[in-house]
Amino acid sequence: MAIPSRVLGAGVDSLKTVSICGDGISTATAAGTSAGNALQLTYVYTNVDSAAVGTGVKLPQTEAGATVIVKNNTVNPITVYPYDSNSTINNAGFGTINPDCSGMFFAVSNSLWEELQGFGRAVPLLHYGAFSDTTTQTAASINVAYGMVFNTTDSSNGVAIGSPTSRLVADFQGVYNVQFSAQLDKTSGSAAKIYIWLRKNGTNVPNTTTVVTLQGSSAKSVAAWNYIVQLDPTQYVELMWATDDTDVKILAATATSVWPATPSVIATVTQVNNL
Numbered sequence: 001m002a003i004p005s006r007v008l009g010a011g012v013d014s015l016k017t018v019s020i021c022g023d024g025i026s027t028a029t030a031a032g033t034s035a036g037n038a039l040q041l042t043y044v045y046t047n048v049d050s051a052a053v054g055t056g057v058k059l060p061q062t063e064a065g066a067t068v069i070v071k072n073n074t075v076n077p078i079t080v081y082p083y084d085s086n087s088t089i090n091n092a093g094f095g096t097i098n099p100d101c102s103g104m105f106f107a108v109s110n111s112l113w114e115e116l117q118g119f120g121r122a123v124p125l126l127h128y129g130a131f132s133d134t135t136t137q138t139a140a141s142i143n144v145a146y147g148m149v150f151n152t153t154d155s156s157n158g159v160a161i162g163s164p165t166s167r168l169v170a171d172f173q174g175v176y177n178v179q180f181s182a183q184l185d186k187t188s189g190s191a192a193k194i195y196i197w198l199r200k201n202g203t204n205v206p207n208t209t210t211v212v213t214l215q216g217s218s219a220k221s222v223a224a225w226n227y228i229v230q231l232d233p234t235q236y237v238e239l240m241w242a243t244d245d246t247d248v249k250i251l252a253a254t255a256t257s258v259w260p261a262t263p264s265v266i267a268t269v270t271q272v273n274n275l
Contacts, residue, residue, distance in 0.1 A: 030055035030074075035081035035094075047071045051078050054234075056094070059105060059113060062087040066107040072097040077172055077233045080105070082113060089113045096173040096232060098274055126271040127158025127172050132263035137250040139243050147199070148182065148239040148250065148265045159269045167236040168269050175273040176231055180239055181224035182265045185251035189217040192245035198227045199238040205229065214248065228272075239267060 024045030030052070032038040038058040039048075048057065048070060056079030059068055072078045080095040080103060082088055088111065089095040095115045097103040104116045131150040139146055147166025159176075162169040170176060178198065186192050197209040205227070212223050229237060241250070252264040 028057075030057055030078050032056060033079075035084070038079070038081050041068060041070070045069050045071075047073055048078055049073045051076045055079070056081055059083055059087075059089075062107050062110055062113060064107050064109050068105045069102060070097055070105070071102045072099055075099050079233075080115070087111050087113065090115055098172060098174075126274060127170070127174070128268065128270045129156040129159030129168060130154040130266075130268045131156075131161060131168065132266045134252050134261065134263055136252045137264050139241075139246055139248060142244050142246060143242055145240050145242050148180075148241060148267075150265065150267065152263070158271070162236050166238045168238070168267065169234065169236040170231040170269070170271075171233055172271065172274060173232050174230075174271040176229055176237075177226055177270045177272050178229060178237055178239075178267065179224075179226035179270070180265060180267040181222055182239075182241070183251045183253075183262060184212060184214060184221045184223055184248065186214040186219045186245065186248045187217065188245065188247040190245065191215045192219075192243060192248050194223070194248055195242045196223055197240050198229065199240050200229055200231070201235050202238075204240070220251075237269065239265070 023043050025043045026047050028039060028046050028048045029050040030039050030048050033054050035058055038056040040058050041060055051074040053076050057070060058081045061083045070080065076099060078097045080089060080097060095103065097117060102118050105113045108114050132152045132154055133150045134152060137149060149165045150161050151165065153161060158171045160169050184194055192214045194212045195209055198205040208227060210225065212221055214221055250264040253262040255261040
């Protein structure tokens with residue numbers, strides 16, 4: 001890559017040097033919440049040192065061969081928008097640069113940017129949350145979807161209980177492992193089925209339902225498995241359940257002198273990739 005001082009030292013004038021090496025700005029503030037009002041980038045290199053939650057920047061017009069580099073030197077993710085609706089970033093409507101990361105955007109055509117994201121001085125910590133509920137959860141009606149709720153945050157960094165409390169909300173972009181265990185209980189003697197699946201941002205995730213059958217009076221079982229899901233900042237997941245028997249419950253139990261309390265549900269949401 002050309003170094004400006006060497007290009008100038010070779011006798012090339014300043015304007016041509018900028019054309020060869022690119023220009024930059026050391027301080028910039030992300031703005032807006034859409035492509036219509038985000039900060040318009042006009043430099044090849046931009047250091048964003050101020051960004052409120054949800055704000056972003058907008059790339060210049062898409063021209064094959066162009067390269068734009070943005071450093072997110074803030075504590076909040078920055079949303080990156082293409083110049084207009086005729087262009088995309090990674091075949092999507094926007095990109096994201098995580099805190100203390102840099103994003104390099106390559107225009108591989110006149111309508112498509114590809115993003116390469118790298119770390120700053122240190123690799124950012126992956127984010128996580130561990131949650132549980134100390135109450136017994138019941139179904140008021142059969143074959144109705146209910147979200148498993150949480151009333152306790154056991155540990156958290158970048159993932160939190162939302163509103164309603166069935167929502168587990170990610171603050172940062174990434175791929176997350178959602179793992180849970182639920183204490184299933186039934187008091188009647190007939191067989192009962194419990195359906196458990198994943199929702200993302202209020203929409204059922206395809207092919208995520210598992211059916212558990214409880215047979216006999218005082219039947220018990222532990223439902224426990226995991227899901228992998230991509231989340232953007234402020235998106236959330238819910239663990240949903242339904243049953244064909246209202247005698248089914250997700251049971252919590254108090255501590256004894258020997259063992260600690262048994263939450264009705266335990267869930268962990270762990271970021272496994274933040275790009």
